[in-house]
Amino acid sequence: MRTEIRTGAVLVERTYVSLFERPVSLKPAFARVLSPIIYRARVWQRPCHRSRQTRHFSAGERLSSATMVATDGPGAPSSQKSPSRGLLVELAVESLAHGTGMGVSRLQLSENESFVVLVHNAIPGERVRARIIRRKRNHAEAIVVERLDPPSMFATAPLCRHFLEGCGGCKFQNLIYTKQLSEKEEQVRDMYRALLRRLETDGLASEASVEFLPAVGATVPTGLYAYRNKMDFTFGTRVWRPKPNTADDSGKVTLRQGRDTSTRDENTVSSGRKRPGTDTAPESGEDMRTGFALGLHVPRRYDKVLCIEDCALQIDVANEILRFVERHCRPLAETLLPPYDLVEHVGFLRNLVIRTAQDRHNQTQVMVNLVTSPPADAHQQAALEDVAAALWKAFGETNRGLVCVLQNITSNRSGVAVGESQRRLAGTQDTIEQCLRPLRHVRSRIQTSSWSETGINFQISANSFFQTNPAQAERLMAVVLENSGLLEQPSVGQVSPAAESSAELAVSSPQARQDTGALVVDLFCGTGTIALCLAPFAEQVLGLELVASAVDDARTNARLNARTNTVFQVTDLEKENLWQVIFRHLPLARQHPVDLLVMDPPRAGVHPRQLKAIAGAPPALRPRRLVYVSCNPASQTRDLDLLLRDAPWYRLEKVALVDQFPHTPHIETVAVLSLSHEADANGRHKASGSTEESGRYSI
Ligand SMILES: C[S@@+](CC[C@H](N)C(=O)[O-])C[C@H]1O[C@@H](n2cnc3c(N)ncnc32)[C@H](O)[C@@H]1O
Numbered sequence: 001m002r003t004e005i006r007t008g009a010v011l012v013e014r015t016y017v018s019l020f021e022r023p024v025s026l027k028p029a030f031a032r033v034l035s036p037i038i039y040r041a042r043v044w045q046r047p048c049h050r051s052r053q054t055r056h057f058s059a060g061e062r063l064s065s066a067t068m069v070a071t072d073g074p075g076a077p078s079s080q081k082s083p084s085r086g087l088l089v090e091l092a093v094e095s096l097a098h099g100t101g102m103g104v105s106r107l108q109l110s111e112n113e114s115f116v117v118l119v120h121n122a123i124p125g126e127r128v129r130a131r132i133i134r135r136k137r138n139h140a141e142a143i144v145v146e147r148l149d150p151p152s153m154f155a156t157a158p159l160c161r162h163f164l165e166g167c168g169g170c171k172f173q174n175l176i177y178t179k180q181l182s183e184k185e186e187q188v189r190d191m192y193r194a195l196l197r198r199l200e201t202d203g204l205a206s207e208a209s210v211e212f213l214p215a216v217g218a219t220v221p222t223g224l225y226a227y228r229n230k231m232d233f234t235f236g237t238r239v240w241r242p243k244p245n246t247a248d249d250s251g252k253v254t255l256r257q258g259r260d261t262s263t264r265d266e267n268t269v270s271s272g273r274k275r276p277g278t279d280t281a282p283e284s285g286e287d288m289r290t291g292f293a294l295g296l297h298v299p300r301r302y303d304k305v306l307c308i309e310d311c312a313l314q315i316d317v318a319n320e321i322l323r324f325v326e327r328h329c330r331p332l333a334e335t336l337l338p339p340y341d342l343v344e345h346v347g348f349l350r351n352l353v354i355r356t357a358q359d360r361h362n363q364t365q366v367m368v369n370l371v372t373s374p375p376a377d378a379h380q381q382a383a384l385e386d387v388a389a390a391l392w393k394a395f396g397e398t399n400r401g402l403v404c405v406l407q408n409i410t411s412n413r414s415g416v417a418v419g420e421s422q423r424r425l426a427g428t429q430d431t432i433e434q435c436l437r438p439l440r441h442v443r444s445r446i447q448t449s450s451w452s453e454t455g456i457n458f459q460i461s462a463n464s465f466f467q468t469n470p471a472q473a474e475r476l477m478a479v480v481l482e483n484s485g486l487l488e489q490p491s492v493g494q495v496s497p498a499a500e501s502s503a504e505l506a507v508s509s510p511q512a513r514q515d516t517g518a519l520v521v522d523l524f525c526g527t528g529t530i531a532l533c534l535a536p537f538a539e540q541v542l543g544l545e546l547v548a549s550a551v552d553d554a555r556t557n558a559r560l561n562a563r564t565n566t567v568f569q570v571t572d573l574e575k576e577n578l579w580q581v582i583f584r585h586l587p588l589a590r591q592h593p594v595d596l597l598v599m600d601p602p603r604a605g606v607h608p609r610q611l612k613a614i615a616g617a618p619p620a621l622r623p624r625r626l627v628y629v630s631c632n633p634a635s636q637t638r639d640l641d642l643l644l645r646d647a648p649w650y651r652l653e654k655v656a657l658v659d660q661f662p663h664t665p666h667i668e669t670v671a672v673l674s675l676s677h678e679a680d681a682n683g684r685h686k687a688s689g690s691t692e693e694s695g696r697y698s699i
Pocket residue numbers: 465466467523524525526527528529530544545546547550571572573574575600601602603
């Protein structure tokens with residue numbers, strides 16, 4: 001196969017055309033260095049501009065401007081044809097695709113045609129030789145066969161050896177953090193630009209009126225690793241054993257696609273690592289159930305587990321516990337403690353969930369949760385209890401922070417690590433305590449309050465959601481607080497005496513409200529994290545959440561923090577009538593509009609029923625401000641599109657970003673909407689001319 005490289009110049013020239021309206025030709029070496037900068041400049045200068053070819057990609061999948069092609073050989077593209085599977089191509093990667101974090105590059109099919117190729121494990125600024133493994137209508141996917149010199153200017157050495165083995169937990173350990181952050185920031189902005197363009201066409205929004213705040217990144221370097229407070233490891237029978245990676249003296253690493261051996265082989269040590277000098281992987285076909293793995297699922301393989309000894313995202317004691325459990329369970333894998341086989345649905349050990357927290361005294365607390373199938377007999381259960389007792393002796397009695405070992409028992413065939421019943425195997429409590437001090441990050445006068453030091457304490461049980469990066473969760477809460485409108489309320493400009501003495505905030509009847517405080521509703525409240533951070537600045541806060549144990553935790557947390565102005569209620573926000581629930585549990589909202597409605601849904605977003613309900617509130621009771629927190633900007637922008645069309649009296653004011661997930665493609669996005677002053681008293685929106693029909697609202 002003859003490979004012809006047509007790097008940079010052509011497309012960089014095109015990039016310049018859009019910048020300066022005249023072509024400028026660059027040598028490939030310069031083009032490689034300059035193209036990311038030029039691309040960024042182009043995006044900033046002309047945010048709405050996209051080439052014809054890019055339009056069919058979902059928002060956020062940005063495209064490469066430098067490219068190369070394979071021109072001969074089987075599968076080589078013609079001008080009419082996209083590349084076929086198996087084709088070897090050389091690609092220049094410029095950006096990262098939203099969601100998957102794959103490198104985005106463009107394969108030139110002809111002078112005028114190109115095709116997007118998403119490359120697994122490739123980073124911007126990198127040139128790779130890659131093989132096409134999947135072809136879709138609008139793009140292809142490829143895996144790296146070789147990384148070409150020079151290395152990307154954004155490359156850095158990954159910390160974790162499992163990263164090189166193909167662990168999917170982190171995607172960007174080999175990409176410098178500033179680039180990770182700017183890529184994610186740009187992806188979100190792209191999505192918002194697309195949303196605003198759509199809305200602008202219909203006169204519903206204007207891009208110029210939205211403020212994009214700079215992304216709040218993790219603290220470098222301390223916040224980049226060991227930031228996760230929960231890791232969910234899987235026991236399995238089907239071991240994923242990666243092919244060895246190659247690295248030359250210069251540190252240039254060639255990642256190779258992992259290989260499924262489907263069984264534990266003679267050459268693996270306890271973690272599934274190969275012993276030195278044994279470099280050929282056996283073929284699959286042996287008894288699949290003889291394997292034992294404890295680790296993480298490899299990407300896109302629900303049944304294969306990559307053995308993990310050390311996860312760089314969790315703290316040291318959690319890694320010690322992981323290895324301890326592996327050492328104690330592996331010898332019993334074929335007798336009393338068989339791992340669960342997700343294909344054949346047999347076996348006992350299913351998940352090891354390790355949760356960590358920092359309590360109010362900055363002491364580490366650790367919860368170990370062993371998720372199992374129902375025990376086959378008393379011997380099996382006793383064997384598990386022996387492991388728990390050994391864990392307790394090693395990490396509980398020695399003050400290493402372990403506070404409990406729990407067992408969650410499930411008969412569910414899915415891989416979800418939640419049990420139908422729970423037992424405590426060791427320890428004296430079923431929760432761990434996390435303290436958050438968001439006021440440390442609020443840039444306003446309330447910073448002097450003693451509350452900023454004492455913080456808020458959260459008790460978290462095994463099956464409740466809690467933000468996974470506490471350091472960044474504090475910053476996220478600070479962003480929510482600063483954009484809540486509550487800090488500007490006359491009565492709570494400071495943490496008021498009333499807020500400090502929570503008894504004074506306990507207002508139960510509508511008459512008691514003297515327009516002195518704010519009403520807040522927190523949808524998808526989990527264990528009450530956002531609600532309890534806002535409560536000192538509000539008159540009453542209502543939190544709604546599906547999971548009963550999380551609501552129990554939220555109520556306990558309110559008591560723990562002496563907050564009596566909060567109500568938490570189990571509610572299915574896919575099914576229930578939002579306003580009926582709000583009026584039932586927050587009677588004041590019948591007479592006064594909710595001042596702040598916060599939503600922090602799961603990745604799938606908010607159900608359209610609730611978006612319609614928010615839009616359909618009677619004019620006098622429309623929530624004054626909406627704060628939408630999301631870990632998925634794609635579903636968030638989709639929801640905002642729907643909401644702003646149904647409720648054009650809201651104006652998107654700000655978009656803020658907090659990176660809770662370094663080395664992954666994810667980022668937390670906060671959208672702030674307020675009631676537009678342009679909407680007149682009858683709910684008529686001047687910009688769009690649309691009207692609100694009060695008949696749409698019913699309870
Ligand atoms: C991203 S978490 C946010 C939790 C909380 N705001 C916090 O900061 O910790 C999403 C929450 O939505 C809850 N949830 C999922 N589906 C729901 C539904 N249909 N109705 C209500 N809550 C739901 C989940 O249990 C989870 O606690």
